[in-house]
Amino acid sequence: MGITGFTIFAVIALSILGYIVARVRALAGAGGDRRGLHSLPTYYGTNAAMFTAVPALGVLAIWLLAQPMMIENRVSAMIPASVIGEGSSIGLIMSDVRRVADGLDVVVAQGALGVDEAKNLSADTDVRKTLADVGVALGSDVKPEVLAAAQTYRASAQSGRLWMTAVVLALAAIGFVFSVAMSKPDFRARNTVERGVLALLMIAASLAILTTIGIVFSMLFESINFFRLHPWTDFFFGGSWAPNFRGDSDLSILPLLWGTLYISIIALAVAVPIGLFAAIYLSEYAGPKVRAIAKPLLEILAGIPTIVYGLFALLTVGPALVRIFGRGDEGLLGVEWMSGATAVLTAGLVMGIMLIPFVSSLSDDIINAVPQSMRDGSLGLGATPSETIRQVVLPAALPGIVGAVLLAASRAIGETMIVVLGAGAIAKFSANPLEAMTTITTRIVSQLTGDTDFASPETLVAFALGLTLFVLTLGLNVIALYIVRTYREQYD
Structure with a gap:
């Protein structure tokens, strides 16, 4: 000891x-x-x-x-x-x-x-x-x-x-x-103990806030050091990402931001419809026995480590897409649009699968929170169950669903392992989802890997990338909370 x-x-x-x-x-x-x-x-x-x-x-x-x-x-x-x-x-x-x-x-x-x-x-x-x-x-x-x-x-x-x-x-x-x-x-021992417990609870609540402030300031100070060594105009408005640790690097966030948003949009295009439809079925159509089995099975996806999703993208989804879109005459479509297993579409599809339980679980809770009296009133006026869902339940739950989608978007933007194994490591502008790209998170890992000199802009840029990503996800979370809190009161 x-x-x-x-x-x-x-x-x-x-x-x-x-x-x-x-x-x-x-x-x-x-x-x-x-x-x-x-x-x-x-x-x-x-x-x-x-x-x-x-x-x-x-x-x-x-x-x-x-x-x-x-x-x-x-x-x-x-x-x-x-x-x-x-x-x-x-x-x-x-x-x-x-x-x-x-x-x-x-x-x-x-x-x-x-x-x-x-x-x-x-x-x-x-x-x-x-x-x-x-x-x-x-x-x-x-x-x-x-x-x-x-x-x-x-x-x-x-x-x-x-x-x-x-x-x-x-x-x-x-x-x-x-x-x-x-x-x-x-x-008065009871009064003293209760005041002490209250003080401990306040300290515990403050630690989370102080931790967030500490994270922001730690990134902010290192980002300031980066902008002293590298022009901020190139970082925010440049057109290429090419770090070489020789002092003449192009360190623009725009290609990385494009790859991040592109992959996140594809992931949301997969997760939102499937997750929302699953939530509607579980909350409005499924019986108690089916719900008791289906909901836990669906949420098991949320407990799978992201590295497993990354391997699934690299070994299963990527090769399957290559068989469809690539290798010339060997492909099912007879074209060669996709040269390798790593692509934006690969990472987007797998990330969307990962986000399905996130969207479905939040949406299910939000739909269940709609008062039953609204459903009964719609059905009493002669509406069918599907019309009730479309015209009553979903409009009432829409603010919460939008908030859930934005929270899922912030989760997708911060994902790393799926992108590392499924999307590649090329920073560029391209609208082709079958090409390899990279994201902000993967570049942060790359720039801080190995014995790097923390006085060089090629290393300090990771903190500027992290601060930008933090501001982006924080903005999405704030918007989601604002939408939920502003419009949810209409249906309380």
């Missing part, structure tokens, strides 16, 4: 002890009669456990997040500019520093080096051989500056962990003593 695990275990054990002691103390103060207590005995114990564990574990979480950043800032300042300028970057150097520091931890843990030897290890020692003897692989020779930084990194991390344990356990002990001392019969 590491020192962090030991700290968490100690805090939890102390909180359990606080629960027991506070509960017993409160009952003892009331002479063993619960009626003499302001709150139930459980609240006194919960109050003690909460005061013991929550502040301590909160500080522990913040410490674990902040310590690596503080250590990296301190250690990165030790790296001379001459080392960084040798065809490398500070990010790659820090990766080597962390790898060497981890290696020193391993050799000390396995007894190959003593603690003092690891601190005083010099560059003259064959560090790579020492680390290799215990199975720690390094991709390059260890420079003296990297070794010194790794030793500082390791020492700072160890010192930080010790201080973390001391501070967290001290907070837990203070909370334990304070909460147990408060556990008297007249203490």
Whole structure:
């Protein structure tokens, strides 16, 4: 068990002890009669456990997040500019520093080096051989500056962990003593616990918002760095995508945006009619037994990993389309419009299949939410079931269905694996659905794959692409929510 695990275990054990002691103390103060207590005995114990564990574990979480950043800032300042300028970057150097520091931890843990030897290890020692003897692989020779930084990194991390344990356990002990001392019969334990639970719920709700803000700002700052190195006019208004990592790249989002929208439109053309018709059948025509079987079977499609859909596109749908549209006389149509299995149509068809349960499930819930009185009124006036669906149910559910379609569109725009395996990797403008194209998401993966220099525009462009994609999908979601909330009230 590491020192962090030991700290968490100690805090939890102390909180359990606080629960027991506070509960017993409160009952003892009331002479063993619960009626003499302001709150139930459980609240006194919960109050003690909460005061013991929550502040301590909160500080522990913040410490674990902040310590690596503080250590990296301190250690990165030790790296001379001459080392960084040798065809490398500070990010790659820090990766080597962390790898060497981890290696020193391993050799000390396995007894190959003593603690003092690891601190005083010099560059003259064959560090790579020492680390290799215990199975720690390094991709390059260890420079003296990297070794010194790794030793500082390791020492700072160890010192930080010790201080973390001391501070967290001290907070837990203070909370334990304070909460147990408060556990008297007249203490309003229930009110305190309820306020504490409310605060925890508010923090949990805020975390989602703060996470979204953090994601946006992280992409925004890197996008700003990209636009300092590459003109924004070429990114938004250029006509080609040709990164080459030599400083003369064409990095326009327009070909990628065209491929993204083209594939998404084909996917929606497949998913929306099938999903909507399936929802109408399940909600209006299917009996309870059929619905109980058909709806779960349809929603199983939503649980299939997207990589499986990608393989299905590559191995089944793509070759089937080639047999129809390609290979000259061998094709069923006698033409050669499609030269390979990867094409916009391949990815669009498979992505549409993936979106069918998404559209059908949302549409089914929306159609079922239409009041039954509207159906009864239409049928009572002599309309047939099909006329009722067309003229009453669907118009009433249309805002929600439009919202479901827009949400499905945002899901299609963000898809990656199906496009990687089914659509190809060519960024271009073309109206032919039988040609290979690519999307924004696949280019983001490509630009960030491998040992890339994060100071180059060819890598930073991935953040600009991600920010643009985020704004696009956010806009679709906002429009969907606006439509649903604006028009749904007419039928409540």
